[in-house]
Amino acid sequence: MAKDCGKHGNDHLFRSAIACIVFLVIVVLLIVLIVFLVLRPHKPKFYLQDATVLSFNLSSPNLLSTYLQVTVSSKNPNNRVGVYYDRLDVYASYMNQQITLPSPIVPHYQGHNDVDVWSPYLRGDAVPIAPFLAAALSQDESDGYFFLWIKIDGKLRWKVGSWRSGHYHLFVNCPAYLSFDRSRSSNPSIRFQRIATCSVDI
Secondary structure, eight states: OHHHHHHHHHHHHHHHHHHHHHHHHHHHHHHHHHHHHHHOOOOOEEEEEEEEEEEEEEETTTEEEEEEEEEEEEEOOOSSOEEEEEEEEEEEEETTEEOSOOEEEOOEEEOTTOEEEEOOEEEEEEEEOOHHHHHHHHHHHHHTEEEEEEEEEEEEEEEETTEEOOOEEEEEEEEEEEEEETTSTTSOEEEEOOOEEOEEEO
16 A cells, blocks of 8 residues: 555656646747747848859850859848858849859858848859740840849748747849940940849748
8 A cells, every 4th residue: 555655656746747847848938939029030131232244145056154243242130139041052043044053152140230241153054945035035135134133042040049940941032133235346245233122031
């Protein structure tokens, strides 16, 4: 009988300990959630500062070779929330078709209200494009201007104090308005027209 009472007491202590641990975990998670909701991190802001087209050539049959350097800046607008950029891949597209290989940016941490600037080179050699895209590009050249889209695909985490969130998918889309400079008619150059604000989805 005494043994049964001892076993019952041990079971009660074990259940109480488990209940306390679960309660503490729930309290900690609630505190983290409340802090996260109160601080409400804002999305980082991205801007396309420049796009220097070093080579842009359409050859037969519908092969596009592109080589450019872009300058993109990012600002963390949060006063108390940091950002870990764990992966960032930059590439160019024309009318929703990717025309360069992704260029990775080194993972890094962005502090409160910090601004970072990157200037990756983007390259695509003899990339096959659809015939209608080749026709559209020829028409754009005839019109004297065209749009490329500089895109960033990646993953980020938020940092509040010593706490770090899980990964969030980041997608950035920057319009690059480019024009053909025909002052050198034999070999017209391509010029970037204006700084652009990028759309950011998380």
